[in-house]
Each structure stands twice: as C-alpha cells, then as structure tokens.
Amino acid sequence: xxxxxxxxxxxxxxxxxxxxxxxxxxxxxxxxxxxxxxxxxxxxxxxxxxxxxxxxxxxxxxxxxxxxxxxxxxxxxxxxxxxxxxxxxxxxxxxxxxxxxxxxxxxxxxxxxxxxxxxxxxxxxxxxxxxxxxxxxxxxxxxxxxxxxxxxxxxxxxxxxxxxxxxxxxxxxxxxxxxxxxxxxxxxxxxxxxxxxxxxxxxxxxxxxxxxxxxxxxxxxxxxxxxxxxxxxxxxxxxxxxxxxxxxxxxxxxxxxxxxxxxxxxxxxxxxxxxxxxxxxxxxxxxxxxxxxxxxxxxxxxxxxxxxxxxxxxxxxxxxxxxxxxxxxxxxxxxxxxxxxxxxxxxxxxxxxxxxxxxxxxxxxxxxxxxxxxxxxxxxxxxxxxxxxxxxxxxxxxxxxxxxxxxxxxxxxxxxxxxxxxxxxxxxxxxxxxxxxxxxxxxxxxxxxxxxxxxxxxxxxxxxxxxxxxxxxxxxxxxxxxxxxxxxxxxxxxxxxxxxxxxxxxxxxxxxxxxxxxxxxxxxxxxxxxxxxxxxxxxxxxxxxxxxxxxxxxxxxxxxxxxxxxxxxxxxxxxxxxxxxxxxxxxxxxxxxxxxxx
Amino acid sequence: xxxxxxxxxxxxxxxxxxxxxxxxxxxxxxxxxxxxxxxxxxxxxxxxxxxxxxxxxxxxxxxxxxxxxxxxxxxxxxxxxxxxxxxxxxxxxxxxxxxxxxxxxxxxxxxxxxxxxxxxxxxxxxxxxxxxxxxxxxxxxxxxxxxxxxxxxxxxxxxxxxxxxxxxxxxxxx
Numbered sequence: 080x081x082x083x084x085x086x087x088x089x090x091x092x093x094x095x096x097x098x099x100x101x102x103x104x105x106x107x108x109x110x111x112x113x114x115x116x117x118x119x120x121x122x123x124x125x126x127x128x129x130x131x132x133x134x135x136x137x138x139x140x141x142x143x144x145x146x147x148x149x150x151x152x153x154x155x156x157x158x159x160x161x162x163x164x165x166x167x168x169x170x171x172x173x174x175x176x177x178x179x180x181x182x183x184x185x186x187x188x189x190x191x192x193x194x195x196x197x198x199x200x201x202x203x204x205x206x207x208x209x210x211x212x213x214x215x216x217x218x219x220x221x222x223x224x225x226x227x228x229x230x231x232x233x234x235x236x237x238x239x240x241x242x243x244x245x246x247x248x249x250x251x252x253x254x255x256x257x258x259x260x261x262x263x264x265x266x267x268x269x270x271x272x273x274x275x276x277x278x279x280x281x282x283x284x285x286x287x288x289x290x291x292x293x294x295x296x297x298x299x300x301x302x303x304x305x306x307x308x309x310x311x312x313x314x315x316x317x318x319x320x321x322x323x324x325x326x327x328x329x330x331x332x333x334x335x336x337x338x339x340x341x342x343x344x345x346x347x348x349x350x351x352x353x354x355x356x357x358x359x360x361x362x363x364x365x366x367x368x369x370x371x372x373x374x375x376x377x378x379x380x381x382x383x384x385x386x387x388x389x390x391x392x393x394x395x396x397x398x399x400x401x402x403x404x405x406x407x408x409x410x411x412x413x414x415x416x417x418x419x420x421x422x423x424x425x426x427x428x429x430x431x432x433x434x435x436x437x438x439x440x441x442x443x444x445x446x447x448x449x450x451x452x453x454x455x456x457x458x459x460x461x462x463x464x465x466x467x468x469x470x471x472x473x474x475x476x477x478x479x480x481x482x483x484x485x486x487x488x489x490x491x492x493x494x495x496x497x498x499x500x501x502x503x504x505x506x507x508x509x510x511x512x513x514x515x516x517x518x519x520x521x522x523x524x525x526x527x528x529x530x531x532x533x534x535x536x537x538x539x540x541x542x543x544x545x546x547x548x549x550x551x552x553x554x555x556x557x558x559x560x561x562x563x564x565x566x567x568x569x570x571x572x573x574x575x576x577x578x579x580x581x582x583x584x585x586x587x588x589x590x591x592x593x594x595x596x597x598x599x600x601x602x603x604x605x606x607x608x609x610x611x612x613x614x615x616x617x618x619x620x621x622x623x624x625x626x627x628x629x630x631x632x633x634x635x636x637x638x639x640x641x642x643x644x645x646x647x648x649x650x651x652x653x654x655x656x657x658x659x660x661x662x663x664x665x666x667x668x669x670x671x672x673x674x675x676x677x
Numbered sequence: 678x679x680x681x682x683x684x685x686x687x688x689x690x691x692x693x694x695x696x697x698x699x700x701x702x703x704x705x706x707x708x709x710x711x712x713x714x715x716x717x718x719x720x721x722x723x724x725x726x727x728x729x730x731x732x733x734x735x736x737x738x739x740x741x742x743x744x745x746x747x748x749x750x751x752x753x754x755x756x757x758x759x760x761x762x763x764x765x766x767x768x769x770x771x772x773x774x775x776x777x778x779x780x781x782x783x784x785x786x787x788x789x790x791x792x793x794x795x796x797x798x799x800x801x802x803x804x805x806x807x808x809x810x811x812x813x814x815x816x817x818x819x820x821x822x823x824x825x826x827x828x829x830x831x832x833x834x835x836x837x838x839x840x841x842x843x844x845x846x847x848x849x850x851x
Binding site (some may be wrong): 150151181224227228237238260261262286287288289292361363365366367370374385387578602 | 686778829
C-alpha cells in the first residue's frame with residue numbers, strides 16, 4: 080500500500096458521457112515507471128487505439144505528475160501532457176512548469192485521463208473528491224489570463240490553478256498549446272488542439288491533501304545538496320539575470336543562432352535582440368516556478384504590452400529566425416502566442432519557411448492567397464500570426480503546420496521545412512552542436528532537444544567526457560564521435576527529470592541530477608527501494624517503450640534523420656563555418672548502443 | 678516586537694516560503710497548513726506572500742473563546758484547547774492571514790523567533806527585523822474586504838499593494 084509521495088489515484092473522465100471514475104494507481108506501475116512522462120506514455124501505449132483521429136473523441140489527453148511533484152525538491156512541479164499528436168500523428172507530449180502540477184498533487188490524482196468530446200464548451204474542476212463539469216460558453220475565444228481569472232473568480236478561490244487553451248486551441252490550430260500559471264506553456268506537438276477538439280476549455284485543479292515523504296530528514300538532506308549545487312553553479316548569476324535568453328549570445332558566439340530560417344548561424348545584430356538587451360531594457364523583475372531557487376523567469380514591460388518571459392526559443396523564433404531585429408516586437412509576440420495558446424517554434428517555422436521559399440522563388444504569393452512575406456517585416460508577421468490563431472483567410476492553411484502546408488508545393492520547397500517526424504525544429508543549428516543534431520533526429524516526439532538536452536557537449540569538459548563517454552570528443556561540439564553515447568546517457572537523465580517532474584534547465588543543463596542522487600531522492604521520497612543501477616535500467620526500458628510505440632504509429636528508421644540542409648550545406652560564416660552533420664553515422668551508432676536493427 | 682516585512686518588488690512567486698512554513702510546522706507540504714500564503718496574480722505579474730502583519734487593530738483577538746492572544750514577539754498565539762473553530766478570527770482578519778483548515782487555525786507564529794520562511798527566501802523579499810514599535814493599520818483594507826473569504830482577501834490585498842508598485846515599472850521603463 081502506498082503511503083508516501085504518490086497521490087495514489089488516477090482520475091478518468093469521459094467528456095461525451097460526462098462520467099468519471101477514480102481508480103487506484105496500479106501498484107505494478109509504480110516502481111518501474113516512477114510517474115510523469117513515463118507513466119503517461121505507458122498509458123497511451125496500453126489503452127489508445129493508435130489509429131484514432133488525434134482530433135476525434137477517441138484520443139486520450141493525459142495530464143501526469145510524479146511522486147516528487149510539488150515537493151521540497153527545487154523546480155519539481157512540472158506536469159506532462161500526453162496524447163496522439165495532431166501535428167505529427169505519433170506520440171505527442173509536452174511538459175510545463177509553473178504552479179499547476181503542485182496543486183494537482185494535492186488533489187491526490189497522479190494522472191488525469193480525459194477522453195471523449197463534450198457537447199458544449201466546458202471546463203473541469205478537479206478536486207480530491209473528483210470532477211465537476213462546468214459549462215462555460217462565456218469563455219469561448221477568451222485568452223489565457225482572462226480564462227484563469229474567470230475560473231478563479233467563479234469559485235471565489237485563488238488557490239485554483241488552471242491549464243487552459245486560448246483561441247488557437249479552440250480553433251484547432253495543429254500546434255496549439257496548453258497554458259497554465261498565466262505564461263507556462265505545454266507548447267509542443269499540439270496538445271492544445273487535442274483539448275480544443277474535446278471542447279475542453281480548461282482543466283482547473285484544487286486540492287486539500289498534503290504531500291508527505293517517507294523520510295523527511297534524508298529527503299531534506301538531498302534537497303539541500305541540490306539547492307547548494309544550483310546556488311553555487313557557475314551559470315547561476317547569468318541564468319538568474321537572463322534565464323534561457325542568455326542563449327541568444329551564447330549560440331551566436333559559436334555560430335549556430337538560427338538566422339533567416341537556418342540559412343545563417345551568425346546574426347550580426349544579436350546585441351539588439353540578446354538576453355542582455357532584454358534584461359537591460361525591459362525586464363522589471365524575476366519570476367519563478369514552484370519552489371525553485373533559481374528564479375530564472377522574468378517579467379517585462381514594453382510599450383503597451385507586458386508579460387512573463389520570453390524564453391530563448393520564442394525570442395529567437397521571432398527575431399533572428401525570421402530576420403527581425405525588433406526586440407519589442409518579439410516581446411509582443413511572446414505575449415500574443417502565450418495568450419492565444421500557440422507554440423512559438425512551430426508558428427515561426429511556418430512563417431520562416433514561407434519567407435525562404437518566396438525568396439527563392441519556390442512559392443508565388445498567388446499560391447498563398449496573395450501572401451508575400453519578407454525577412455523582418457514585422458507588421459506582416461503580426462497579421463499572419465493573428466490569422467493563424469483564428470484560422471482566418473490563408474491562416475487556415477498555415478494553421479496545419481509547415482510540413483502539411485508544404486505538401487501542396489514542390490519537392491524542393493518541401494525539403495526546406497525544418498522538421499523531423501513532422502515536428503518543427505527548435506532554435507539551435509545542429510551543424511555546430513552534433514549531439515543536439517542526433518537528439519533532433521531520434522527524439523520520440525520529433526525535432527526536439529528536450530528528449531536529451533545534451534548540454535554537456537557545450538561545456539568543454541574534456542576529462543569528464545573521456546570518463547563518462549570514453550572519448551574527449553563527446554565534449555567537442557563539432558565532433559560526431561562519442562555523441563551517440565552522450566545522447567544515450569542524456570536521454571535517460573532527461574526522462575528522469577520528466578519522471579521526477581523537474582525542470583531540465585536544472586536537472587540537465589546545470590547537471591545537478593544523476594542516477595545516484597535521484598535514487599536517493601526516490602528512496603527517501605517514496606520509501607521504495609531504488610538503486611542507481613535499477614534506475615538506469617528502467618529508464619532505458621522506457622526509452623525502448625517510446626521507440627516501440629512510435630514503430631506502432633508507423634515511424635521508421637529513415638525518419639530518424641535531419642533536414643537535408645544540415646547534411647549537405649555548410650554554414651558560410653563564423654565558428655561553425657564549413658561544418659555539416661553526418662547524421663547517418665551518429666544514428667547508426669545510436670542504434671547499435673540501443674541494440675536496434677531498424 | 679519582531680516583525681516580518683515583505684518587499685513585494687523582490688517576490689518572484691516561487692512559494693518557497695510557503696512550502697518551508699508548512700514543512701517546518703507539519704512535516705508535510707501543502708499551502709493549507711502554511712501560515713504564509715503566496716498569491717500569484719497572473720493577470721498583472723504581481724506575486725506576494727500574505728501573512729500576519731501584526732496590525733494595530735488586532736482584529737483576530739475578538740475571539741469569543743479567548744483562544745487567541747499575543748506573544749512576546751508580537752505574534753498571535755492560538756490555544757487549541759480553547760478554540761471551537763467558530764471562525765470569528767478568520768472572518769475578522771482583513772487580509773486573510775488567519776485561516777482555518779480542518780481542525781486548526783493557521784496564523785504566523787514567527788516560528789518562535791526564527792522564521793523558516795525568511796531562511797527559505799533567496800530573494801530578500803521577506804525580512805525579519807526588530808519593529809520600531811509601530812504596527813500597520815488595516816482599517817482601510819478592512820472596510821473593503823468585509824464580505825470576502827480569506828482567499829479573496831489575500832488576492833485583494835496583494836492586488837492593492839501591487840498596483841502601487843506596478844507604477845514604478847512603467848516609470849523605470851518609460
């Protein structure tokens with residue numbers, strides 16, 4: 080019987096029938112899956128009809144947390160949302176921080192599984208006693224903060240945390256996001272569209288249970304060590320000041336800052352759009368996720384808009400990636416995308432792709448209802464983004480994402496979509512960060528860095544690289560050697576952070592989480608025996624489960640690749656000049672490590 | 678007297694004070710059993726903890742059972758043996774700093790002189806200092822929050838404090 084850390088229950092909601100059921104968490108799932116992303120994928124893998132329409136009632140939308148979610152462990156309140164992705168047609172999931180997960184923990188539900196489709200727009204209020212269905216026609220088309228505010232006011236309770244969709248999710252934009260805590264985004268793979276297709280405006284949580292760990296003193300001792308590691312980390316001050324936006328200059332310095340849709344890796348006006356510029360001119364205070372001592376998020380004020388953020392991905396996506404040098408515009412877009420609920424990376428990709436194709440004469444404006452986009456034309460970008468969010472005019476086609484849109488154009492144009500398995504690529508040119516390149520290629524949800532976040536290759540720790548991965552090259556960002564080993568290690572730590580529901584900036588980038596301290600945390604937290612070796616083994620097993628699940632969705636080895644550009648065209652300038660990615664070699668080596676044939 | 682002062686401009690909304698408070702007092706983590714409660718106002722970017730401000734008026738001492746008194750440091754002391762959970766104190770507090778949960782009344786006790794929330798805050802947003810003898814008046818707030826529940830009162834209080842301080846953002850960035 081579970082006594083510690085876990086809520087111990089799962090909530091199943093059928094929106095069609097407006098019925099729900101509370102099940103005990105299956106005890107055989109606990110130790111080998113831990114929770115969070117692993118438990119979500121397992122659920123999808125066992126219960127979903129994989130052939131279902133991602134936007135149909137059959138698709139399952141799963142909110143999952145883990146045993147240590149909302150505990151004293153810093154930055155431990157992430158929640159993962161999992162479903163079949165409408166954007167990619169395969170495994171979709173996305174995690175977000177903030178405050179939602181910590182409150183979900185107090186409801187006693189480790190997973191909330193939502194299926195069916197409501198006959199009218201509603202939101203769910205989940206408490207420890209179950210679920211309430213609240214019709215909310217008045218919230219149709221409302222942005223995130225208004226929705227959150229309205230739900231809290233409805234129930235006269237500001238402890239309620241809300242994960243909502245904005246207009247983009249309601250309009251089934253295929254890369255729509257779910258947003259909680261005002262600005263915390265489950266951005267990737269279109270989870271917001273799945274929610275919109277279910278007529279589900281929001282999931283609100285409010286619990287009155289408590290989180291109790293098995294051994295307070297042992298747990299606290301591990302937590303203190305991690306807190307110290309964070310506070311004493313070399314990057315603490317920099318991350319505190321700029322958060323992930325520090326990467327604008329860091330990536331530019333090594334020549335891999337996506338500029339004009341990955342045509343260049345050096346942005347000459349980076350100082351105008353950098354994390355430093357943002358901190359200097361618009362930041363007014365720091366913000367933080369639940370119980371984190373890094374406080375890396377920021378609040379900014381700019382002309383007539385203000386909001387939390389942006390993170391690096393959004394900042395880069397709406398500046399250099401689209402050839403814009405307008406920082407206030409990027410901040411306006413950050414707010415707009417978060418409030419309408421759209422993934423900034425996928426939104427930028429469809430726009431950037433059109434810009435490049437039109438520059439190259441591959442797409443005529445007439446083929447896009449007169450739309451003609453050029454680098455840095457912020458007024459036009461704004462219009463297009465608004466049109467996508469409400470699927471107005473040509474926005475209706477763009478809202479299907481770059482890959483689907485490209486299918487009605489030439490092969491040459493299709494090759495220019497920066498995507499893997501249908502998911503648009505993040506901001507970081509793989510020609511200068513090879514382990515990231517491999518991660519984009521093999522990641523289960525498509526071109527994404529968070530499945531492994533092999534930040535280690537940027538830290539230049541040669542001796543450590545030799546010790547951990549058998550070659551100094553693992554710490555050389557331009558080398559392909561040793562990267563399969565690095566990614567195979569990092570993907571386990573990434574999964575571990577997703578199961579402990581921690582932040583990856585902390586768990587991986589700051590390198591504070593490993594199998595040793597994680598097993599100590601789990602032992603002290605849950606009272607269940609974990610060893611580092613056992614942890615590593617189950618994490619490895621789970622990565623194979625994701626791989627197998629995607630095989631059942633129809634993914635093949637050939638899909639584990641990168642867009643042609645990165646394999647054939649070297650960058651022409653800067654410290655990554657001349658480099659291309661031998662992705663085949665790395666993927667083969669990665670498959671060998673995993674004992675996979677195809 | 679000793680008092681905890683809050684600097685709203687430094688609060689990031691992380692709620693470390695809240696978790697530390699609940700954990701120190703109960704060995705568990707949840708906000709119901711915390712005696713300091715953080716409000717995250719997503720609509721305005723303002724965050725701030727609410728706790729007993731040791732107000733001049735001491736509204737909560739209107740307890741009909743005399744279960745509440747003030748200690749040497751100025752903190753409110755609850756005697757559970759006398760408390761009948763009637764809710765008068767909760768209703769009386771203008772800012773939602775005293776609240777019942779299950780069978781107990783939760784209000785800041787200054788941890789007997791070493792507040793754990795102050796230790797937990799890495800931002801310097803919660804300051805423990807020797808008071809100069811003056812206690813803030815909450816009379817003006819009281820009028821406006823009469824009909825609210827504790828959660829609404831806390832929200833209102835931080836919203837009001839936040840409105841003043843938000844003006845400094847625009848000025849600084851103008």
